[in-house]
Amino acid sequence: MNGAILRLEGVTREFPGFVLDRVSFTLEPGYVMGFVGPNGAGKTTTIKLILGLLRAEAGTITVFGMDMRRQALAIKRQLGYLGEKLALPDGVTAEWVAAFLSRCFPTWDGGRFQGYLRRFGVPRNKPVRALSKGNRTKLALAAAMAHRPRLLILDEPTSGLDPLVRHEVIEALRDVVAEEDRSVLFSTHIVSDHEAIADFVTVINDGRVIASEPRDRLTERWRRLTFRVDDPACGLDARLRDVRRQGSHVTAVTDDYCEDLRRTLGRVASGAVEASALSLEEVFRYLVGSNRSRGADDI
Amino acid sequence: MIWLVWSDLSLGHRSSLATVPLAAVLMTVLALVMGPGEAAALALVLVTMMAWGAGLRAAYEDDKADAWTLFRTLPIAPAWVVASRYLSGLVLTLLFGLAVALPLALLGGGPRPPVTVYVAVGAGIVLTGLFQAVYYRFGYRTVSTWFRYGLLLVVFGTMLLARLLLPGAGGATFLAGLAAWAEANSALLPFLMAALVAVIYVASWLYATSVFARKELT
Known part of the structure; x- marks a missing residue:
């Protein structure tokens, strides 16, 4: 258990009308953890706490054995994140994204990024505003994976996509995950998405983890x-x-x-x-x- | 760091950069119609309004693209994110100043623009600094509301205060004294003004850095 990629122990955070209550789970290397829960269960709050966008009032969070509060940059260099709201400016192209992120990540692999774009069928020179929502998601996914992150965190990446495109995105993700043996925390309220790729499931409801175990078990x-x-x-x-x-x-x-x-x-x-x-x-x-x-x- | 500043200029400030030549054209037209002397009086309004508009536009672009979340999930120190915005804001305000100064200098017949342009650039830099501090503390929606009404408050408040505090002969004496002091220290004054502008800008920069590094993104 020492080599856990991600570990949460008793993580608590209170908001008016909602408490994330002593959330604990562990993600081991090479696993894809489906983080499941209904809307408002606390999935995004948990992910924001992991990413250091929010601060826990109690409990500990370690990523690669490090504390986000003290070693944020070292952790983020090995982390890929794709959220529900795609944080990509309208006017940029895939080329621009590559140029920008290559300055952020020492391990950025331009060839790999271009490979993902080809594989996902995302045009390189079209601005984000001209891409379909599915292609925007695939571009963001390619951007989140091209620096070979040890941990990929996906927060409702298929939300708002039509079933066909959602299926495409999940397929693309499943192929990549299967080939590259990376650790993934994949949050969604669409449980069927987890059937395709998750080999470990953590269920959260009303701010509490109610199950966390291998999907097969x-x-x-x-x-x-x-x-x-x-x-x-x-x-x-x-x-x-x-x-x-x-x-x-x-x-x-x-x-x-x-x-x-x-x-x-x-x-x-x-x-x-x-x-x-x-x-x-x-x-x-x-x-x-x-x-x-x-x-x-x-x- | 330079690439971050360039990214900010080419993304958040892209449309504002496009207005730099527009400012030059506008000032040229004003100088031709009103004469360089009278047109120079409008430099303050032009530069501060453009600096304010540029800050607002960049904040809007940030908000639309959820840029704070993007930056905070990337391996970029929050201090760098804030620094890039402050440096790009400074570059842009200087460009606005240049766009206004060049036509005035060329049409005014002298190599140097009138002093009002320096005052305008200083005011633009101070406004940019204050805008960014409020933006990083409270976010786009608050800063857009505050500065809309804040500017009106500053303009009318200043007029009202001047009317209330400097009435009649006493006020005139005070202003005359101020002018005399400025005249006597004309060599020192630009440096004092520049130092004051720099202190305000750097203080707001430090404040914004500290706020953004601790900010929770709910």
């Missing part, structure tokens, strides 16, 4: 179960949620699919217990839904 333990029972009124295991009965036919969801649950259900079920995987989007819905109802119970 998350989708392994979350299952939809279908089985029949002899006694339609029989009690069922507490690990089952969203239980729906139709006579003797039962469907339910669990976040703890394991041998013990299979054995327990085997005792009440008449016949086989069928288990099917949930999509990441379904898991996300259950996670956020249960977190909200738990919050309501607390009140």
Whole structure:
């Protein structure tokens, strides 16, 4: 764990009407972490804290083992960032962006940047204002990656794009990430985007991290179960949620699919217990839904 | 650092740079119509308004492109970002001054422009410094509102104060005394004015640097 690319421990920041509450997670080298949460959950606030655009009131944030407050420039030289609002002036071209960023980053690779532009189909000499929104996003993505950052932070980069262009951007990102083995923190509320590239998922809701684990493990333990029972009124295991009965036919969801649950259900079920995987989007819905109802119970 | 200043001039100040020749043309026309002496009196208005407009335009471009976020996520020290804006603002104000001074000097028949041009450039530099300090402290929306009403307040406030504080013979005596002092120290006066302008500009620069380095971008 010493070589973590990014580590947040108990990061807290309070605003009027919103608290980012003791956020903790770790991104290991080579992983793509999907940072998922509904709108207003605290994703952008967390990213701004990581980037040093906001200051935490409690907790620690280390990037490449360094503290942003003390070693900001050293960290930012190895960091690529692409936000929801594309910070590119209207009048500049891709050539201008390359010339500018090559002065900022000692590791800037002009050939790589041109390669990305060719691959993404972004014209080099058109001003940003003349580019489509998809091409602007791809240009910003190329600009964020051409200095070979050790960590790429993407904050809702596909927001506002039509589904086709969004798919193109995600495809481009997936190819690059797969080839170059870089660490990525990818925030979006569009969960399906994570299906394509994330191998680690952190879910945040109402300012709190409610899950942070490898995507495979998350989708392994979350299952939809279908089985029949002899006694339609029989009690069922507490690990089952969203239980729906139709006579003797039962469907339910669990976040703890394991041998013990299979054995327990085997005792009440008449016949086989069928288990099917949930999509990441379904898991996300259950996670956020249960977190909200738990919050309501607390009140 | 030079590339940052150049980037700021070629991006944030691009449209303002285009108005430099316009200022020269305008001053030439004014000098031809009114005579260089009377036209020189308008140098103060022209240079300060153009400096203010250039600051506002650059702030607007920053705001539109979310430039603060861009800069703060790049490996550029906040002090450099502020320095580039102050240096480009200074260059631009000097260019405005030059654009106004050249026609006045050429049409006035002398190698040197009238003293009002120096006063205008000094006022333009002070205004640029104050504008940037407020901009880095409060952001584009606030600075555009403050300076719109602030300029009106300064102009009418000065007139009102002059009327209230310098009435009748007492006021005239004070002004006469001031003029006499300026006459007696005419060799020293330009240096004093230049030093005052430099102190105000550097102080606002330091303030803006300190504010921007600590600023949270919500």
